[in-house]
Amino acid sequence: MATLATQFKAALTRIEPKVDADNAAEAHKLVTAVLKADGRLKKLGISTFLIGSYGRQVSIKRVKDVDMFVRLEEATDSLRPGEILDHVNDVLEDAFPDQVARQHRSVMIEFPDFDLSVDVVIARPCVDHPTEHWQIPEKVEEDGRANWIETNPVKMSELTTEANDDFLLSGSGVYVPLVKLIRQIRRTWVDEQPGGYYFEVLTYHAFQDLEPHKNTVAGYLCIILREIADRLPDYVTDGPDDPTLDERTITTKATQEQIEAAAERITEAAQLAEDALKEEDICASALKWQELLGKTQQTDEPEFVFALPEACNADGTEKPTGALVKGAPAVPAGRDRYA
Amino acid sequence: MNDLDQVLQVAAEVTSMIAAAAEAAHPRETGGVLLGWWLDERVMVYHAVEVPDPDASQGSWVRDYDTAQVALQEALGDQGHPWLGYVGDWHSHPANFGASSQDLTSIQHASNQYDQPLVLLVHLADGLVEAVVTASANHPLIRGLIPDSPERETT
Numbered sequence A: 001m002a003t004l005a006t007q008f009k010a011a012l013t014r015i016e017p018k019v020d021a022d023n024a025a026e027a028h029k030l031v032t033a034v035l036k037a038d039g040r041l042k043k044l045g046i047s048t049f050l051i052g053s054y055g056r057q058v059s060i061k062r063v064k065d066v067d068m069f070v071r072l073e074e075a076t077d078s079l080r081p082g083e084i085l086d087h088v089n090d091v092l093e094d095a096f097p098d099q100v101a102r103q104h105r106s107v108m109i110e111f112p113d114f115d116l117s118v119d120v121v122i123a124r125p126c127v128d129h130p131t132e133h134w135q136i137p138e139k140v141e142e143d144g145r146a147n148w149i150e151t152n153p154v155k156m157s158e159l160t161t162e163a164n165d166d167f168l169l170s171g172s173g174v175y176v177p178l179v180k181l182i183r184q185i186r187r188t189w190v191d192e193q194p195g196g197y198y199f200e201v202l203t204y205h206a207f208q209d210l211e212p213h214k215n216t217v218a219g220y221l222c223i224i225l226r227e228i229a230d231r232l233p234d235y236v237t238d239g240p241d242d243p244t245l246d247e248r249t250i251t252t253k254a255t256q257e258q259i260e261a262a263a264e265r266i267t268e269a270a271q272l273a274e275d276a277l278k279e280e281d282i283c284a285s286a287l288k289w290q291e292l293l294g295k296t297q298q299t300d301e302p303e304f305v306f307a308l309p310e311a312c313n314a315d316g317t318e319k320p321t322g323a324l325v326k327g328a329p330a331v332p333a334g335r336d337r338y339a
Numbered sequence B: 001m002n003d004l005d006q007v008l009q010v011a012a013e014v015t016s017m018i019a020a021a022a023e024a025a026h027p028r029e030t031g032g033v034l035l036g037w038w039l040d041e042r043v044m045v046y047h048a049v050e051v052p053d054p055d056a057s058q059g060s061w062v063r064d065y066d067t068a069q070v071a072l073q074e075a076l077g078d079q080g081h082p083w084l085g086y087v088g089d090w091h092s093h094p095a096n097f098g099a100s101s102q103d104l105t106s107i108q109h110a111s112n113q114y115d116q117p118l119v120l121l122v123h124l125a126d127g128l129v130e131a132v133v134t135a136s137a138n139h140p141l142i143r144g145l146i147p148d149s150p151e152r153e154t155t
Helices: A005-015 A018-036 A039-043 A081-095 A153-166 A175-189 A196-210 A217-235 A256-278 A282-293 B003-007 B012-025 B065-079 B101-111
Strands: A046-051 A065-072 A100-102 A107-111 A116-125 A134-140 A146-151 A335-338 B008-010 B031-039 B042-050 B061-064 B085-092 B119-123 B129-133 B142-145
Touching: A005 A175, A005 A217, A005 A282, A005 B065, A018 A039, A018 A046, A018 A065, A018 A081, A018 A107, A018 A116, A039 A081, A046 A153, A065 A153, A081 A100, A081 A107, A081 A116, A081 A134, A153 A175, A153 A196, A175 A196, A175 A217, A175 A256, A175 A282, A196 A217, A217 A256, A256 A282, A335 B085, A335 B101, B003 B008, B003 B042, B003 B129, B003 B142, B008 B012, B008 B119, B008 B129, B012 B042, B012 B085, B012 B119, B012 B129, B031 B061, B031 B065, B031 B119, B042 B065, B042 B085, B042 B119, B061 B065, B061 B085, B065 B085, B085 B101, B101 B119, B101 B129
Parallel strands: A065 A116, B008 B042, B085 B119
Antiparallel strands: A046 A065, A100 A107, A107 A116, A116 A134, A134 A146, A335 B061, B031 B042, B031 B085, B119 B129, B129 B142
16 A cells, blocks of 8 residues: 655645745735724724635645735624725725725735735624624625625634644644645646635535544545545535534535536546555556646646656656665564664 | 765665654664665665564663564555665664674574665664664675764774
8 A cells, every 4th residue: 555655745845835825924914014004994993814725724836815804893783895895995005006906895905026916805793693703795886785794714714723633643733734635636626616615615524524533644635535526416506514604505606517527526536546545556656646636736837746756757667776676575574682 | 985885875864763763762772674775785774664662671672573564564655665675673772882792693683584784773872873784795794883973983
């Protein structure tokens, strides 16, 4: 059984958005400073929080946008979303001229030097659950009116941390690395929709329901991927349960056909992962893992996420050894004492 | 290039892993197996694995076949290197002395089961690592401090 822990460790490093993370942190700092300096937002009790995959530390290379949740803790239900978004837009436009774009329910600031954008989402305390949940504009009409929709993105960050503490591999959290690998597999095997968050939630449910205990990344990946493949067909009409809100399901832009297509593709991917794990030949196994994880996406020079071992050819065969003698497949018989 | 260099090459990761395991086990001995291959009469040591001995003491560590074989197979699966296999043993000496006569006897005894020479690495209390390469058709038993060590002695 080729578990290839060394190669998986390198693969996780290869999809880690190190530079993007540094840039995202800097962009977040710049935007927060501007918003917190504004008198009106101060009075509304502004408090910022990074949400989205970057905020939960489950993002993979590349990170193109960072979601920033701007909580207005003192806001009441009389707050007009259109009007406050206009205000936030103006504040940001003054600080970042020609970089700001007003969206339907948020304000986006482009940072061309970083090649990423920050999406500012305004939130007010939820009317029904003011101490726990928040409401964001669903869509702001031209007259400033909007429907508010309940949300609780902070909860997903908490659940992510808890899951990573609960599921361990060699003493370290394995949930977050698995979400990253599943996100990479989605990018490789699924056409556009459903998106990365949808698969993150599926991964979360798979961990919670199976409570797996494996001793390798490869073992975890096989069991989680198979569970996602088995569950996806159940979500053709309604998405998986939203772990952050009771009696709500995850919505997606994906059509029924896209969900069905994704289910077929992930089933293929799960089979490939199982074949890779069973394969005794290291190079042949590594080639299967490489196909499963594909290449880095949206990068200047896409590279295979899973590198083949140095002793393997690109076609999954082993390089000729020549004068080399491989190490012995077995330790000495019996017991030898050292003192 | 001295005698030891001609017959042995040890990856830096190996000595750092052994040092960490020795420190964690102190004041008891610990040990394990070495993974690598043979090339042009040299033993290439690429990776080290700890093999727990529940009866290890301040002066003894024993390699048990069943436990060591499981550790070797897991490491081979994890490492993903088709050339890797067993090439020798390592253990720690909490007291500051080098390879003992018992050590030399044990590694030479183990070596008799293979066509190629084996390596024994001994982590000493002062952080140095002594290497022993067993006798073969091409050379007698060779021992000395491995290249990471500040002082080197070969016999």
